[in-house]
Amino acid sequence: xxxxxxxxxxxxxxxxxxxxxxxxFLQDDYRFVVISDADTEERQRRIREMCDRLQIACHQxxxxxxxxxxxxxxxxxxxxxxxxxxxNSVQWAWDTFFARHHGPVMVIDSDMFxxxxxxxxxxxxxxxxxxxxxxxxxxxxxxxxxxxxxALILLNNPRLPERQTIxxxxxxxxxxATVCDSGGWTYLYLNKHKETLKVLTLGYEQGQxxxxxxxxxxxxxxxxxxxxxxxxxxxxxxxxxxxxxxDLVLKKPYTIEFLADNHFLHYRAGTNxxxxxxxxxxxxxxxxxxxxxxxxxQAN
Numbered sequence: 001x002x003x004x005x006x007x008x009x010x011x012x013x014x015x016x017x018x019x020x021x022x023x024x025f026l027q028d029d030y031r032f033v034v035i036s037d038a039d040t041e042e043r044q045r046r047i048r049e050m051c052d053r054l055q056i057a058c059h060q061x062x063x064x065x066x067x068x069x070x071x072x073x074x075x076x077x078x079x080x081x082x083x084x085x086x087x088n089s090v091q092w093a094w095d096t097f098f099a100r101h102h103g104p105v106m107v108i109d110s111d112m113f114x115x116x117x118x119x120x121x122x123x124x125x126x127x128x129x130x131x132x133x134x135x136x137x138x139x140x141x142x143x144x145x146x147x148x149x150x151a152l153i154l155l156n157n158p159r160l161p162e163r164q165t166i167x168x169x170x171x172x173x174x175x176x177a178t179v180c181d182s183g184g185w186t187y188l189y190l191n192k193h194k195e196t197l198k199v200l201t202l203g204y205e206q207g208q209x210x211x212x213x214x215x216x217x218x219x220x221x222x223x224x225x226x227x228x229x230x231x232x233x234x235x236x237x238x239x240x241x242x243x244x245x246x247d248l249v250l251k252k253p254y255t256i257e258f259l260a261d262n263h264f265l266h267y268r269a270g271t272n273x274x275x276x277x278x279x280x281x282x283x284x285x286x287x288x289x290x291x292x293x294x295x296x297x298q299a300n
Contacts, residue, residue: 007089
């Protein structure tokens with residue numbers, strides 16, 4: 001059985017959406033588990049009630065792990081930074097439950113959604129791990145430290161050597177001048193076992209790569225407002241985008257990403273740690289909700 005787990009902070013509606021999409025598109029025998037890192041009693045209650053209604057297992061992260069801190073922190077770090085809380089929560093869940101699982105495990109962001117038929121077991125059949133690689137440069141040596149981004153990682157537990165030692169932390173890598181995003185410390189595990197691990201790289205496309213605005217991209221890479229819908233649709237069709245995916249792109253929802261050959265869609269910043277206005281988020285939610293309902297209808 002494949003174990004799927006996500007962390008939840010403030011969007012119980014995303015739990016229901018992930019649940020519906022897994023039911024439709026995840027091709028394995030699986031169990032979905034929610035790790036709640038809600039920071040208020042009201043948020044905890046709403047997440048717990050959603051999980052109870054959907055009959056999904058839910059575990060509450062002990063709030064005190066963020067103050068210990070649970071993972072190594074450097075001087076001046078904000079223990080409650082969203083990235084830090086995310087890493088703490090996933091690490092606690094991994095250490096407490098999921099490293100002990102004897103089948104495949106999928107770690108997935110709360111705002112990452114499966115949008116095409118997908119099998120974790122088949123993807124990992126000849127692999128130890130699968131995920132999106134990110135890299136960070138060492139400020140002193142210039143070396144690039146590659147690691148698995150915590151938004152989506154597939155782990156073939158039965159094949160992983162010393163899997164209990166995997167660390168999903170962010171921040172400064174030990175004995176380097178490298179600062180990493182969430183999951184950055186997986187570099188240590190990957191480097192230690194580099195002679196034995198088989199790791200499948202999952203594709204990753206940011207907004208400007210498929211004609212959607214993306215705040216981290218340069219203005220020069222986003223000069224596509226003068227392109228007609230027909231030109232965009234033809235380009236995306238040639239790249240294997242489905243009709244619903246093309247319809248979504250033409251509406252230009254801000255900062256979305258596609259992963260693993262369009263098998264996953266990342267809403268991005270779903271907890272709104274970037275503090276977008278309510279009107280902005282409401283529009284983005286409506287556009288994406290229409291897309292999800294369309295692909296769920298077509299899958300019936």
